[in-house]
Amino acid sequence: MTQPPGPLRPEQQQELVGQIGAVLTAQVPPGWRQLRVEYRAAGRHVEADLLVTTPDGTPRVVQPHPEAVRLLGxxxxxxxxxxxxxWLGAILVFEPGRPPVADFVGPDLEPPFRQQPPPIGFQDELRFFPRADEHVPAWLRERAGMAAPVSDGQVRTPRIYDGVDAxxxxxVRRRPLVPAEAERVLAYLDAAPVILASRSNGPDAFAPDxxxxxxxxxxxxxxxxxxxxxxxxxxxxxxPPDPDLVAHIRARRxxxxxxxxxxAKDLALAAITGEEL
Incomplete structure (x- = not known):
């Protein structure tokens, strides 16, 4: 595959999801309660897991039929x-008598790969599905072994978390850091020079008390x-910090x-305060 095929209309996407469900249904014994297939891909690197809930409610891991994997691709x-x-990851859920549910991981987010794809997998991803430079997130750039884009003089600021509920x-919709890496990230965050300080502290959004x-x-x-x-x-x-900031910290070892x-400090202050230089 060297280039993506033509786009599927929404009704064609739904039809394809139905075909995937039909293939999976045909490979498992009758009486199942739920089929949950997780699919992750980067270039030619593909992972697919099928979890079948049996009639007695027991979940069982099954290798999905190759045709279902092909249709997911x-x-x-x-x-x-x-x-x-x-998208690089998706979860499809099928239950008898109910419409299927499809949840796709956004193209800017890294799915939880069972085994980390090699750099060539991410390089192929960008060849098969070309992106404008502004749509190549830092983690994907790092995974593909790409150089960072030339700076335009802007200093970036991170998202503290990913929104608020009702x-x-x-x-928070981010992959957690393993303890060893979390310590290294903390050391980086605490070692950089302070450019603005206050004698007072603010409230904890996760612990209002x-x-x-x-x-x-x-x-x-x-x-x-x-x-x-x-x-x-x-x-x-x-x-975890903003994924792009984490990728930047990793890139700086x-x-x-x-x-x-x-x-550079002046630019950083301008980014924080919103003032123009």
Missing amino acids: VLRSGMYQPGRGT SGKPL RADAVPMNFRTDGAWAWPGAVAYYLREHGV FTAPSEVPEP
């Missing part, structure tokens, strides 16, 4: 958006500027600069 290719890419509680806990300072490494809340929430609640040039 067709679905992924058919959902490619020019310049934007396509009650105002913060939402802690009204004076979150450091109100900002640090920068010249490319990113982040508030003390990033390290605090990782340390206290295990909340977890070594923060001890000094940042004054012009």
Whole structure:
């Protein structure tokens, strides 16, 4: 495969999901309660897992039929958006008498691969499904072994978390860091120079009873500027930093600069305060 096929219309996508369900249904004994197939891909690297809930409610792992795996690949290719890419992970759930449920991992998010694909897998991903540079997230760029794009003089700031629910509680939709890497990320976040500090602390969004806990300072490494809340929430609640910031820290081999040039600090302050230089 050298280029994605033409796009599938929504009704064609639904029809294909139905075909996948039919293939999976035919391979399992009657009386099943639920079929849950998880599919992850990067270029030619493909992982597919099928979990079958039997009549007595016992979940059982089964190797999905090759035709179902092929159709999932067709679905992924058919959902490619020019310049934007396509999803790398999906979960499809089938239950008797109910319409299927399909949940696709957004093209900017890395699915939880069972085995990390090699760099060539991510390089093939970008060849098979070309993306505009602004739609290549930092983690994908790093996985593919690509050089970072030339800086346009902008300093990036991270998302602290991924939104709030109806009650105002913060939402986190990120892969957790393993403890050893979390310590290295924390060391990086805490080692970068402070560019703005406050004597007071702010409230903890994850623990409202802690009204004076979150450091109100900002640090920068010249490319990113982040508030003390990033390290605090990782340390206290295990909340991973913005995935793009984590990818940046990995790319720098977890070594923060001890000094940042004054012009870079000025840019970082401008990014934090919203002031133009």
